[in-house]
Amino acid sequence: MSKQIYGRVALIGLGLIASSMFWAMKRAGLAGEVTGFARSAETRDTARKIGLCDRICDTAAEAVKGADLVVLCVPVGAMGAVAEDIAPFLKPGATVSDVGSVKRAVIDAVAPHIPEGVHFVPAHPLAGTEHSGPESGFAELYDNRWCLLVPVEGTDPEATARLRALWEGMGANVDEMDADHHDLVLAVTSHTPHLIAYTMVGVADDLRRVTDSEVIKYSAAGFRDFTRIAASDPTMWRDVFLTNKDATLEILGRFTEELFALQRAIRTGDGQQLHDYFTRTRAIRRGIIDAGQDTAAPNFGRQTASGEPAE
Numbered sequence: 001m002s003k004q005i006y007g008r009v010a011l012i013g014l015g016l017i018a019s020s021m022f023w024a025m026k027r028a029g030l031a032g033e034v035t036g037f038a039r040s041a042e043t044r045d046t047a048r049k050i051g052l053c054d055r056i057c058d059t060a061a062e063a064v065k066g067a068d069l070v071v072l073c074v075p076v077g078a079m080g081a082v083a084e085d086i087a088p089f090l091k092p093g094a095t096v097s098d099v100g101s102v103k104r105a106v107i108d109a110v111a112p113h114i115p116e117g118v119h120f121v122p123a124h125p126l127a128g129t130e131h132s133g134p135e136s137g138f139a140e141l142y143d144n145r146w147c148l149l150v151p152v153e154g155t156d157p158e159a160t161a162r163l164r165a166l167w168e169g170m171g172a173n174v175d176e177m178d179a180d181h182h183d184l185v186l187a188v189t190s191h192t193p194h195l196i197a198y199t200m201v202g203v204a205d206d207l208r209r210v211t212d213s214e215v216i217k218y219s220a221a222g223f224r225d226f227t228r229i230a231a232s233d234p235t236m237w238r239d240v241f242l243t244n245k246d247a248t249l250e251i252l253g254r255f256t257e258e259l260f261a262l263q264r265a266i267r268t269g270d271g272q273q274l275h276d277y278f279t280r281t282r283a284i285r286r287g288i289i290d291a292g293q294d295t296a297a298p299n300f301g302r303q304t305a306s307g308e309p310a311e
C-alpha cells in the first residue's frame, strides 16, 4: 500500500537537512517525485551524481513548479530572499514549509512573500550533525527525533496535518509550538550550548601555544564533544545567532550569572555548593534517560568529499 503523502515535493537548498529528507521520504515512499535546487552548479552536479532527488533543476522556479510541498532548506538568513524568488511560481493550494533553526525571524521574512491560496507551515526538525552539504544526509537522521511545527495565524489545519504526516513518515515525533516559545526553548537547548562549545574550542586554540599540541593529543571525551559541535557550519550558526538575538542574549545572561556563582564557589572552596549544583544537573540527565529521550543519532553523517561543507 502506498504511503504517498504529496505527489510532488521540492527541496530548495541541498544540504544535510534536505538530503536527509530526500532519503527518508524515499525510504517510506512518501512522495511521488522530489525535485531539488541548490544555488551552486557544483552542488547540483554532486546531487545528480549521487542520485539525490528524482530531478535536479537549474532554477528554483523550475523546481517549485507544480510542487504540492516546497521545503526551504537554506540558512535562516537566506529564507526571505528564496521565498521571494519562488513566490510567483508556486502552485495554488501548495504548502511552503522550512526547516530553519529559528522560527520568528523566518516567519517574518517568509510570510510576506507567500501568495494568497498557498499555505505556510514552518517547521524545525531537532536533528542534525556537524556535517553539511548534499553528501552528508542519511535516511535515519529523523528517526525518533522531534520535529516542531510552528503554524502561523490562519494556517489551514489540513495543511498542517499533512505536513505532520510527512514528518511522522520520515520517522520523527511531531509537536506544535508557538514561534517565540520555540526560539526561547531552542536558545536554551541548542543555540547557547553551541556558542559555549565554539567558545571553549576557541579558548583551547588560544592556549595551544602554551599547551603545545596536548590539547588535541590528550583531548578528553568532554572536550572532544565540544569540538564536534564547534565543527558545525559557520554560515548556519552565524545566521542562528543574528536572528535569535534576544532569546540567546537572555539565556547567555543567565548562563554568565551561574558561571560567576560557580567561579566564586571554586575560589572560596565552597564544596557544598559545587556538589549540590552537580547533583541537581545529574538528576536532569537521568530524567532525560528515564523518559527515553536520549535519542541522539549516532554521528554517521557523511562528510563532503573535500571535507568542507558543499555550497
Ligand SMILES: NC(=O)c1ccc[n+]([C@@H]2O[C@H](COP(=O)([O-])OP(=O)(O)OC[C@H]3O[C@@H](n4cnc5c(N)ncnc54)[C@H](O)[C@@H]3O)[C@@H](O)[C@H]2O)c1
Pocket: 012, 013, 014, 015, 016, 017, 018, 038, 039, 040, 043, 073, 074, 075, 076, 078, 082, 099, 100, 101, 102, 124, 125, 126, 127, 128, 129, 130, 131, 132, 133, 134, 233, 236, 309, 310, 311
Ligand atoms: N545542521 C543541523 O544540525 C540543522 C538541524 C535542524 C535544522 N537546520 C536548519 O536547516 C537549514 C539547512 O541546514 P543544513 O544543515 O542542511 O545546511 P547545509 O549547509 O548542509 O545546506 C544548506 C544549503 O543551502 C544552500 N544555500 C546557502 N545559502 C543560500 C542562499 N543564499 N540561497 C540559496 N541557497 C543557499 C547551500 O548551497 C546548501 O545547499 C538551516 O536553516 C538550518 O538552520 C539545521
Ligand SMILES: O=C(O)C(=O)C[C@]1(C(=O)O)C=C[C@@H](O)C=C1
Pocket: 100, 101, 125, 126, 127, 128, 129, 130, 189, 190, 191, 229
Ligand atoms: O547534533 C548536532 O550536531 C546538532 O547540533 C543538532 C541540532 C541540536 O542543537 O541539537 C542543531 C541545530 C538544530 O537546529 C537542531 C539540532
